[in-house]
Amino acid sequence: MSMNTNTIANIELSESENEFLQFRHETTRSRIIKYIENGLPFDKAVIKEAGESLIAYYEYIKDNIKDEDKHKLNEFDDIPLTYHGEDLNEFEKDIFDRLPNIGKWQWSNYTRVWRALEEADECLMEFVYHEANYLCQAPQNST
Numbered sequence: 001m002s003m004n005t006n007t008i009a010n011i012e013l014s015e016s017e018n019e020f021l022q023f024r025h026e027t028t029r030s031r032i033i034k035y036i037e038n039g040l041p042f043d044k045a046v047i048k049e050a051g052e053s054l055i056a057y058y059e060y061i062k063d064n065i066k067d068e069d070k071h072k073l074n075e076f077d078d079i080p081l082t083y084h085g086e087d088l089n090e091f092e093k094d095i096f097d098r099l100p101n102i103g104k105w106q107w108s109n110y111t112r113v114w115r116a117l118e119e120a121d122e123c124l125m126e127f128v129y130h131e132a133n134y135l136c137q138a139p140q141n142s143t
Helices: 015-022 026-037 042-064 067-076 090-098 101-107 113-131
Strands: none
Touching (some): 015 026, 026 042, 101 113
């Protein structure tokens, strides 16, 4: 798909929206476009993709971290929350309620929700790098 056009899924994108997509990974861009094709406006498509990606990444970590390291993940995500999403609309609340606490905490720190979710994703990557680096390794073939 060529990103030189400002039209995606028969929807005209602004120059800034088009530029935003150009700087995203192909998988992320494809998911955002899919959400737009399914009727979400650009901003909600970006938030949905970022939220769903963060939730999936956290679930992967939770499901694959070694038993002896699970306490580290629990401690990492045991963040006292001062914001609980009381002012969110239904779309935002659905995503917010499913986020790990790091995502909820970051949501309260940023005016741009997609940026908060990206920051939470970066925090999870740092956690994995420092506390569960084996999750970064490709599985070893047993022969």
